[in-house]
Amino acid sequence: MTTEIVKNVVSGIYQCSLPTGFPIGDVHVYLIPDQDGLTLVDAGAHRDDANVLLQQALADLGYQISDVHTIILTHGHADHVGNVNTLAQLSGARVVGHELTQTWLSPTDEWLQKEDQFFHRLYAESGLSEEEQMILRKERQMFHSVVPAYDLDDQLKEGEKVGDFTVLFTPGHSNSSIALYRERDHVLIAGDVLIDHVSSNAFVEPDPLTFTRIPSVKLFHDTFHSLLNLKLSRVLSGHGVVITDPHALIRLRLEMQAKRVAQLIDQIKEGHHTVRQLAQALFPGRMKELMLIVSEIVGHLDLAIERGLVKQTVDDHGMIRYETASNA
Numbered sequence: 223m224t225t226e227i228v229k230n231v232v233s234g235i236y237q238c239s240l241p242t243g244f245p246i247g248d249v250h251v252y253l254i255p256d257q258d259g260l261t262l263v264d265a266g267a268h269r270d271d272a273n274v275l276l277q278q279a280l281a282d283l284g285y286q287i288s289d290v291h292t293i294i295l296t297h298g299h300a301d302h303v304g305n306v307n308t309l310a311q312l313s314g315a316r317v318v319g320h321e322l323t324q325t326w327l328s329p330t331d332e333w334l335q336k337e338d339q340f341f342h343r344l345y346a347e348s349g350l351s352e353e354e355q356m357i358l359r360k361e362r363q364m365f366h367s368v369v370p371a372y373d374l375d376d377q378l379k380e381g382e383k384v385g386d387f388t389v390l391f392t393p394g395h396s397n398s399s400i401a402l403y404r405e406r407d408h409v410l411i412a413g414d415v416l417i418d419h420v421s422s423n424a425f426v427e428p429d430p431l432t433f434t435r436i437p438s439v440k441l442f443h444d445t446f447h448s449l450l451n452l453k454l455s456r457v458l459s460g461h462g463v464v465i466t467d468p469h470a471l472i473r474l475r476l477e478m479q480a481k482r483v484a485q486l487i488d489q490i491k492e493g494h495h496t497v498r499q500l501a502q503a504l505f506p507g508r509m510k511e512l513m514l515i516v517s518e519i520v521g522h523l524d525l526a527i528e529r530g531l532v533k534q535t536v537d538d539h540g541m542i543r544y545e546t547a548s549n550a
């Protein structure tokens with residue numbers, strides 16, 4: 223028997239919704255029973271109430287925490303990995319995810335310092351004020367502080383099999399994103415790659431080796447196209463409802479990317495040339511969400527530059543200025 227905490231969303235996969243305390247709301251953890259016990263997809267946020275609910279969900283399905291043998295992490299964000307340390311300790315489960323998830327789980331001091339320098343440079347180039355930079359720095363520190371350290375037991379690679387599922391590398395929302403594809407019925411467990419009610423942000427992230435900026439929106443664009451080439455019946459997301467027409471939603475997300483590029487070009491033509499100016503022009507009154515907005519703008523400008531529609535130059539103060547190219 224299942225209660226409202228846990229729902230049988232497709233054959234052999236149960237969804238358990240847990241509170242996160244983040245603006246996105248509840249996160250879904252997926253429970254997949256097999257002959258050896260249970261696999262969990264994602265661990266939820268680091269909260270006692272989430273932990274209690276999850277154990278209740280397991281009990282509803284006739285399991286206990288020690289039956290969980292594997293925890294697969296779809297990506298490194300705190301609403302998905304925050305509780306992994308606790309769950310791994312309680313269950314003894316093997317924890318697996320993309321290798322880049324590790325930097326979210328236990329960043330080294332050296333990593334944190336380089337990441338800090340990376341964002342400092344990005345925000346200065348974007349034309350943000352000292353005060354804005356300081357606020358964003360604090361927000362980022364908060365991000366790291368809500369994930370107790372844990373080391374992945376194994377790293378997952380594109381094409382690898384885990385039970386009935388094939389691992390797909392789906393970067394964009396996070397560079398550590400993976401999705402799990404079940405060929406027999408074309409079900410995809412997608413983390414935050416595709417969410418029905420919100421367009422997932424393609425967060426700015428540094429490349430872990432070079433600490434240069436990863437073109438997150440471009441990667442997201444490519445991920446969407448590779449998902450369009452895949453037969454999909456249902457997408458089980460990290461948040462929101464089960465997606466029953468995945469290809470229609472993916473096409474909508476691609477249209478939204480194209481629309482954003484067009485808006486940026488219009489605003490550049492209107493005389494807004496830095497990321498800060500474009501942020502103010504496109505998202506007036508929403509400057510509290512500056513971290514997301516900077517990601518949105520620089521990421522879509524990458525697409526515009528790749529398409530030859532926009533050029534960038536660096537001014538005497540080290541600030542990046544965007545101009546439209548002659549064919550825009």
Ligand SMILES: [Zn+2]
Pocket residue numbers: 297299395396414
């Ligand atoms: Zn996420």
Ligand SMILES: [Zn+2]
Pocket residue numbers: 246249299301302414460461
């Ligand atoms: Zn999420």
